[in-house]
Every structure is written in structure tokens, then in C-alpha cells.
Amino acid sequence: MVAEIIAERCTGCALCVYVCPTVALTLRDRRADEAGTHRRIVELAEPDCYNAQNCLEICPDEAIVMHPLTEPFTVGTDVASADADEIRALCMAAGVGSKQLICMCAETTGAELAAAILNGAHSPEALSLATGARTGCTELCHQPILQLLAAAGHGDAPRNPARGFQWYGIAATALGLLADGEVADDVREAFSHYPLDSDLRVLSGDFSEFAPKGGQP
Amino acid sequence: MTGAPVGLIEPLAPPPFQRTWTGRDPASVVAMRAVELDDIVALPVRAIDPSLPLPIWSSDPTLGPTDDTAVRERARAALTRSDWSRISPGSTVDLIANPHGFFLCGDAYVAMLEETRDHLVATRGCTVRLRIAESMGHIENPDWMRIYDLPGRFGDAKECPQIGRGVEIDTRVGPFWLTRDLFTADHFVHTHVAEMREGYLHRMIDRLHKPFGMGYTRLETRSAYHFAWGPRTGQMVARAVFESDFVQERYAGTIVLDTTPEGVIGVDADLDLDALNGRITANVLRHYGTLMRLMAEIDDVIALFDGHGCHMYSYGGGIAFDCLMYAQVDFLDLDNLALLKGFASRLPDTPGLTLEFNPAIRAQVMNYMAGGVPYTMMTRRVPTFLVEGPAADWLIGDPCSPWLGDRAAIEASLPDAVAAARRTTGVDHVIVFDSTPGALHVSRALGEHLLARAPDVAAHVRDVALPKWLAQRGLG
Structure with missing residues (x-):
């Protein structure tokens, strides 16, 4: 599917521009021959539209519709296009499994995202264009993508556009509660009805407490 | 359907399709509903669990009253009992609603919202605005604003x-991000519909707090x-979000519909969310537990989607498909790790600790299903069948299922799709997720199997599982 802007309904409010994960929408002056009354209008770069439909959802004026693509296309980054050791190192630094599915919609793995970063995709938008991640539900894969970028030294990527809110930052993590391997007493006390220590061990890869007596679970 | 347990009965009428906010009209493109298939019967939830309280409201007239009189009475009583003193005269209040409330409880949910608005305006002298916290699955959500005329009723x-x-x-x-537009008033009121959706995630711990970690957030x-x-x-x-200064400075109270798989059984409200959560959690575990565990008694099945809701959030018999999708593990038992494999960066080498898709689900048929939630991993694992027509085109164009067109077989009709699924898998059992409350629509043989297993499952839940679940949550 690909978006289409209905010129006479578009008010140039730019909300769609601020939420497009592939920055396929920009604002420009309305031409004299275009329908509509507002000075500004949104323009779509069709090749960069990956059917996320965030624009459709946020538009307050029903000025965007979706059409089937006449020529469907596939996007993705070949994991073999980057060094396997570097991919593994980046995933490990980000706390992301290289074979782990990160974007559940596009089925993008940690390794594919890492390869795209190593190939030069240094922002969430560039990663989406290179892999298709963040263009389905646009929600689930958010955090690990920001973690991968930060681990690669690109956590300071500027927002595009500057007023956009496709993403903000990395939210708190369970493992982030650990300082020198321990959780602060006040946090443990505040969440005393949660099996925090046990889950932290699991998140660290230690499943020993779940092994049954005498051998294999 | 009140009183004594009953056996398999003729199918109930599933809730009609609604026009979506994107203008799609499934009713005009879906040629046949699943309940019209030969061999589909209804297994009443009350036949599985005769101890369920009778609903004060249900969307199905065979299950309970469909008018909202009792809901309004209970809401007024709950509102009167609850403390709303954090709201000062002249202040603004955002009444935060959610799409699931409209989806599951429709008129009853709107009635609760209206009674809350009226009570707060009358007793606190405030201005109340309705704010709906949208969520995943928005792609084909019914157009709740128009269906219930929410602008007309709430301004x-x-x-x-x-x-x-x-x-x-x-x-x-640490830091989190919330949806700004939900928190721009002086205060907000949290509303909810208690049920078992996403139990594999929230594990029925701080159940009523969940929107503060999901629905109200970015x-x-x-x-x-x-x-x-x-x-x-x-x-x-x-x-953590609920207890943050930002939220506590604005929080004014909570009101919730208490439900069973048949419909609404009560309305409860409280400023103390922990106290309210304890009451509701105990009820939900009691009223959904047997049906939840009965899903584990299904050895092989074809899942048939025929209603609003996207995949794991499609409902049948009052429970979401995710209850079947992860039924092989009792995730309500907190001794079970039930680590979601898809979300784990490191995994144990041994099986059993991770929560995989239920291997009993052998195929899926999508007659009509909303988009908006990822489910393509399931299409990798099991044969998937669509019914030729616009509803299939909508799913194939869904941003969350970019590979569906490559993986699904498209059949000419619903009977053809079910026949193809049976032929491909050798499985005869079918379970339908068509939003019908109070009864599972299943193929007759599956219904008979579940009916036969229900007494043992109910006894296990009553005597073993439920006491453990309650004790693990400090509710014993």
C-alpha cells in the first residue's frame, strides 16, 4: 500500500510529517494550480513510503488515503553485507540477540539491524529505510532499535524533522536497575511483590534456578 | 441461559460487523459468517463453569439484560462510595477510555463513562472531557466515535x-514516555474493563495498573x-509510571466494569488502585480461570477468525485468542517462568521455559480479521487460509503482515478455506473467534471433548490452581 495526499483536505498541519518512520513526507508551499486553501501542503516521496500508515492515523482532516501498490517491492539488508564478528559485537553491546526477531512485523532480526547500522544507517529513519523495521505496528521494535543505535555510537541522532516525534529516547530497563550487580533497597522494597531478582537473573541469561533437580528441565 | 448447566446448543448470533474508522464495511464484503458453517455449535461458558455470577449486562440477550439500567445503577452506587476529593471545583478532568472497553462492553462501557462524567460534574463542579487512549490494532478499529456518537454525548x-x-x-x-494528550487536564480518571486479555504479559499482577505501562504510553x-x-x-x-509524581499529581480515581466471559457483573470504583486491583483480580481469576485452563485441553485445532479484533486480540466465548495461543503453559502460575521467546535476547537451551505458540494450533483461517498487530510469525509456523475478496486484500495490505500475501492460501469461500485447512492438517477441530460472548463456537466434536473435560478442569482450578494463583498475589 502507498499513501496519497488529498490536496483539498490537507491543511499543512505537518502532523503526518512528524510521525512518518521513513520521513517520506515533507511540507512545501502549495502551488497555485493545486486544490485547497492553506498555504502549505504535504508532499509524499512515494519510494520512501513503506505503508506504516501512521500518517493516516494521525491526520485530523482525513487528507490521506492508502492505495494498493502497482509494483510491490521488498526491502532488507543482507546480513552477509557486514562483518559477522562486528554484528555479534554490536548486538551483544546493545543487549540484543543477533538471531532475535526485533521487528515482529517485517521480521527483522538483530543481526540485520546491526548490519544496516554497520553499513551506514545511523538513525532510526535510515534503519527503517534499509530494513523495513518500524514500519508495521511501529511500536514493538522501538526500544531495541534505539539500543542498537546507541551501542554503535549513534544515540545522538538528530530528529528528522527537528520537531518530529517518531521517537524520543531509550526507556528504563530492568537490567538498568543493577548497580554492581545489585538492586537498590528502595526499589526492591517498592516492588516487593514482583520476582525481581529471579527475572533479572533470567534476563542476564542465568536459568539455573529453573533447572529441575537431577538434570534437564 | 441462566441457572442449570447446559450442553452444546445451536450457535448464538455473533455481534454484527461495524464500519471501521477508515471507512471499511466488513458486513458488505463478508459473504458468510463462521456460525453458518455446518458442524459449528455453541458451547456455553456456563456449561463449563456453572458457578459464574449472572450478568447485569451482556451484548447477547440470551445471556443477560442488554439494556444498561443495572450498569448505571451500579455505577452511581460505586461512584458515590468512592473518594473524588482530589478534584477541585472549576478544574478540568480527562476521563480516559480505551477501545477495548467499547469493543468488549459497548453500551455498558459508554453508560459507565456517562455516569462518571455526570457524577463528577454534579459533585465536584469540574469540566469533564473524554480522551480515548488508542493502541495497537487501530488499523481496522470500528469507528467508536461515530458508533456511539461520543462527540455528541460527551462534547x-x-x-x-x-x-x-x-x-x-x-x-x-527510570524514564518513560506517556501520550501527552491524555494528561493535559488538571486531573484524570482511569477507566477499565477487567478481563483476561494479555495475561501472558501482565500475569495478573497489578492488572488494573497495566494501561500505565501500555495503553496510556508512547x-x-x-x-x-x-x-x-x-x-x-x-x-x-x-x-512505576502510576506511582510517578507526574501521574499522582493528576490521578483522581478509577472506575471499572467487572466482567465474566458472559458480560458485565458489576461496577467498582476506588481512589485506592491497589485495593480495587485486589478485588478485581480475585474476581477475574475466579471467573475466567476454568475457561482459561480448558484451552489447554485442546490437542489440535484450526483457529477461525471471524470478527473485529486482530489475531491475538480476537475474542470468542469472552476470552481473547491469546488465551489459546499460549494455553500450553499456565502463565497465571507465577512459578512458571513462561519467558516469551520472541522477546528474549538470551534463551535457555532447554525446552519448557519459553512461551512458544501453542502447538495445538495447527492452522488458521481468516474470514474477517482486523489488522494492526503483528502475527506473521504464526503464518510461518502454521498453514494460513484467507477467503477471496476485499477482506483478504485488507489483511494482505496491513502494515503488520507484509508477508501474508506470500504465505497464505486464498480460497474461494469460507467452507473451502476450512476444508483446505482440514485437508492440509488432517485436523477436524475448529474454534471460532467471532466476538460472541458467553459461548465458544466450536466444531461439534471439539465441543463434546471440551464438555467432557470441563468437570475435571473446573475441579483442578477450584481445588489446586485458583488457591495457588490467589496466594501468589496475596489474595488467598
């Missing part, structure tokens, strides 16, 4: 998507909830 009514502007807040465990927080917290600690996100 200032607004849908607030999770992709909208955010606000960063500090919590005891993409960042939702993603962190899934990827950055443990299998039994994701709800720490919700509690």
Missing part, C-alpha cells in the same frame, strides 16, 4: 494515538515493556 471527545506527541516522565526505575514505553523487562516483571513499568 469534548478526542482519540489520542500512541504515535502522538509524548511527555517524558521520571519514575523510580511507543518507547510499550516497546520497553515487551523487550526490556522480565516475564513476570513487565508490570513494574506500569506500577
Whole structure:
């Protein structure tokens, strides 16, 4: 599917521009021959539209519709296009499994995202264009993508556009509660009805407490 | 359908399709509903669990009253009992609703919202606005604003998507981002419909707090909830956000519809969310537990989607498909790790600790299903069949299922699709998710099997599982 802007309904409010994960929408002056009354209008770069439909959802004026693509296309980054050791190192630094599915919609793995970063995709938008991640539900894969970028030294990527809110930052993590391997007493006390220590061990890869007596679970 | 347990009966009428906010009209393109298939019968939930309280409201007239009189009475009583003193005269209050409330409880949910608005305006002298916290699955949500004329009934009514502007807040465990438009008034009132959706995530810990970690939050927080917290600690996100200064400075109270798989059984309200959560959690475990565990008695089945709701959030018999999707593990038992494999960066080498898709689900047929939630991993694992026509085209064009067109077989009709699924898998059993409350629509042989297994499952839940679940949550 690909978006289409209905010129006479578009008010140039730019909300769609601020939420497009592939920055396929920009604002420009309305031409004299275009329908509509507002000075500004949104323009779509069709090749960069990956059917996320965030624009459709946020538009307050029903000025965007979706059409089937006449020529469907596939996007993705070949994991073999980057060094396997570097991919593994980046995933490990980000706390992301290289074979782990990160974007559940596009089925993008940690390794594919890492390869795209190593190939030069240094922002969430560039990663989406290179892999298709963040263009389905646009929600689930958010955090690990920001973690991968930060681990690669690109956590300071500027927002595009500057007023956009496709993403903000990395939210708190369970493992982030650990300082020198321990959780602060006040946090443990505040969440005393949660099996925090046990889950932290699991998140660290230690499943020993779940092994049954005498051998294999 | 009241009183004594009953056996298999003729199918109930599934709720009619609604026009979606994108203008799609499934009713005009779906040629046949699943209940019209030969061999589909209804297994009443009351036949499985005769102890369920009778509903005061249901969307199905055979299950309970469909008028909202009793809901309004209960809501007024609950509102009167509850403390709303945090709301000062002249202040603004955002009444935060959610799409699931409209989806599951329709008129009853709207009645509760209206009674809340009226009570607060009358007793606190405030201005109340309706704010709907949108969530995943929005792609083909029914157009609740128009269906219930929410602007006409509430005046200032607004849908607030999770992709909208955010606000960063500090919590005891670190930063999270909330949906800004939900929190712009002086105060807000939290509303909810208690049921078992997403139990594999919230594990019925701080159940009523969950929207503070998901529905009321931006993409960042939702993603962190899934990827950055443990299998039994994701709800720490919700509690941390709820207890943050930002939220507590605005929080004014909670009102909730208490439900069973048949419909609404009560309305409860409280300023003390922990106290309210304890009451509701105990009820939900009692009223959904047997049906939840009965799903584990299904050895092989074809899942048939025929209603609003997207995949794991499709409902049948009052429970979501996710209850079947992860039924092989009792995730209500907190001794079970039930680590979601898809969200774990490191995995144990041994089987059993991770929560995979239920291997009993051998194929899926999509007659009509909303989009908006990822489910393509399931299409990798099991044969998937669509019914030729616009509804199939909509799913193939869904942003969350970019590979569906490559993986699904498209059949000419619903009977053809079910026949193809049976032929491909050798499985005869069918279970339908068509939003019908109070009864599972199943193929007759599956219905007979579940009916036969129900007494043992109910006894196990009553004597073993439920006491353990309650004790693990301090509710014993």
C-alpha cells in the first residue's frame, strides 16, 4: 500500500510529517494550480513510503488515503553485507540477540539491524529505510532499535524533522536497575511483590534456578 | 441461559460487523459468517463453569439484560462510595477510555463513562472531557466515535494515538514516555474493563495498573515493556509510571466494569488502585480461570477468525485468542517462568521455559480479521487460509503482515478455506473467534471433548490452581 495526499483536505498541519518512520513526507508551499486553501501542503516521496500508515492515523482532516501498490517491492539488508564478528559485537553491546526477531512485523532480526547500522544507517529513519523495521505496528521494535543505535555510537541522532516525534529516547530497563550487580533497597522494597531478582537473573541469561533437580528441565 | 448447566446448543448470533474508522464495511464484503458453517455449535461458558455470577449486562440477550439500567445503577452506587476529593471545583478532568472497553462492553462501557462524567460534574463542579487512549490494532478499529456518537454525548471527545506527541516522565526505575494528550487536564480518571486479555504479559499482577505501562504510553514505553523487562516483571513499568509524581499529581480515581466471559457483573470504583486491583483480580481469576485452563485441553485445532479484533486480540466465548495461543503453559502460575521467546535476547537451551505458540494450533483461517498487530510469525509456523475478496486484500495490505500475501492460501469461500485447512492438517477441530460472548463456537466434536473435560478442569482450578494463583498475589 502507498499513501496519497488529498490536496483539498490537507491543511499543512505537518502532523503526518512528524510521525512518518521513513520521513517520506515533507511540507512545501502549495502551488497555485493545486486544490485547497492553506498555504502549505504535504508532499509524499512515494519510494520512501513503506505503508506504516501512521500518517493516516494521525491526520485530523482525513487528507490521506492508502492505495494498493502497482509494483510491490521488498526491502532488507543482507546480513552477509557486514562483518559477522562486528554484528555479534554490536548486538551483544546493545543487549540484543543477533538471531532475535526485533521487528515482529517485517521480521527483522538483530543481526540485520546491526548490519544496516554497520553499513551506514545511523538513525532510526535510515534503519527503517534499509530494513523495513518500524514500519508495521511501529511500536514493538522501538526500544531495541534505539539500543542498537546507541551501542554503535549513534544515540545522538538528530530528529528528522527537528520537531518530529517518531521517537524520543531509550526507556528504563530492568537490567538498568543493577548497580554492581545489585538492586537498590528502595526499589526492591517498592516492588516487593514482583520476582525481581529471579527475572533479572533470567534476563542476564542465568536459568539455573529453573533447572529441575537431577538434570534437564 | 441462566441457572442449570447446559450442553452444546445451536450457535448464538455473533455481534454484527461495524464500519471501521477508515471507512471499511466488513458486513458488505463478508459473504458468510463462521456460525453458518455446518458442524459449528455453541458451547456455553456456563456449561463449563456453572458457578459464574449472572450478568447485569451482556451484548447477547440470551445471556443477560442488554439494556444498561443495572450498569448505571451500579455505577452511581460505586461512584458515590468512592473518594473524588482530589478534584477541585472549576478544574478540568480527562476521563480516559480505551477501545477495548467499547469493543468488549459497548453500551455498558459508554453508560459507565456517562455516569462518571455526570457524577463528577454534579459533585465536584469540574469540566469533564473524554480522551480515548488508542493502541495497537487501530488499523481496522470500528469507528467508536461515530458508533456511539461520543462527540455528541460527551462534547469534548478526542482519540489520542500512541504515535502522538509524548511527555517524558521520571519514575523510580527510570524514564518513560506517556501520550501527552491524555494528561493535559488538571486531573484524570482511569477507566477499565477487567478481563483476561494479555495475561501472558501482565500475569495478573497489578492488572488494573497495566494501561500505565501500555495503553496510556508512547511507543518507547510499550516497546520497553515487551523487550526490556522480565516475564513476570513487565508490570513494574506500569506500577512505576502510576506511582510517578507526574501521574499522582493528576490521578483522581478509577472506575471499572467487572466482567465474566458472559458480560458485565458489576461496577467498582476506588481512589485506592491497589485495593480495587485486589478485588478485581480475585474476581477475574475466579471467573475466567476454568475457561482459561480448558484451552489447554485442546490437542489440535484450526483457529477461525471471524470478527473485529486482530489475531491475538480476537475474542470468542469472552476470552481473547491469546488465551489459546499460549494455553500450553499456565502463565497465571507465577512459578512458571513462561519467558516469551520472541522477546528474549538470551534463551535457555532447554525446552519448557519459553512461551512458544501453542502447538495445538495447527492452522488458521481468516474470514474477517482486523489488522494492526503483528502475527506473521504464526503464518510461518502454521498453514494460513484467507477467503477471496476485499477482506483478504485488507489483511494482505496491513502494515503488520507484509508477508501474508506470500504465505497464505486464498480460497474461494469460507467452507473451502476450512476444508483446505482440514485437508492440509488432517485436523477436524475448529474454534471460532467471532466476538460472541458467553459461548465458544466450536466444531461439534471439539465441543463434546471440551464438555467432557470441563468437570475435571473446573475441579483442578477450584481445588489446586485458583488457591495457588490467589496466594501468589496475596489474595488467598
